[in-house]
Amino acid sequence: MLWIAHWGGNGVYRWNPDNGELLDRIDVPAPNVTSCAFGGPNLSTMYITTARVGMTEEQLAEYPLSGSLFSIETDFNGLEAYSFAK
Template sequence: MKQRDFRDGMTIDSEGMLWIAHWGGWQVTRWNPETGELLARIKLPVAKITSCTFGGKDLKDLYVTSAKVDLTEEELKEQPLAGSLFVIRNTGYQGVPGFLYKN
């Protein structure tokens, strides 16, 4: 099997808290970057979580991407939603608008 180099995707919410998508971890977590305290955990039905970001009306929905790369047939049977985009509606948290970069 070819080794791949994946990094966990991250985003920040309007309170300055860090959200991390865990590759191989079946979850997205919310952390206080100043104290290192785990604040929240959202479990997902797939192992390979690739990224997360806020979107939707008022940036209150969390969009989470996943992958199915290198999963065996058995793992794919256990995780039929692998590779899907998940939306956690109205999380109770809000993202921040993106910045327009001009060169």
């Protein structure tokens, strides 16, 4: 499955790449989500970054946590990084 950060979408969405079905969504209190990664001891913590660049004063007042890093415990586990040598 694919976890995708949605700029302007207030969250990270989990998609089935085989059929395009939306399976899950993790919402954050910031509209511009930039990236996501699993970490923590069991790779079950989702780290989500957001941006505040280009936002108006009104948008920043509505979403004051824009630009923050969020961490959320999930029921999912990421994969360990693949190590390789040249």
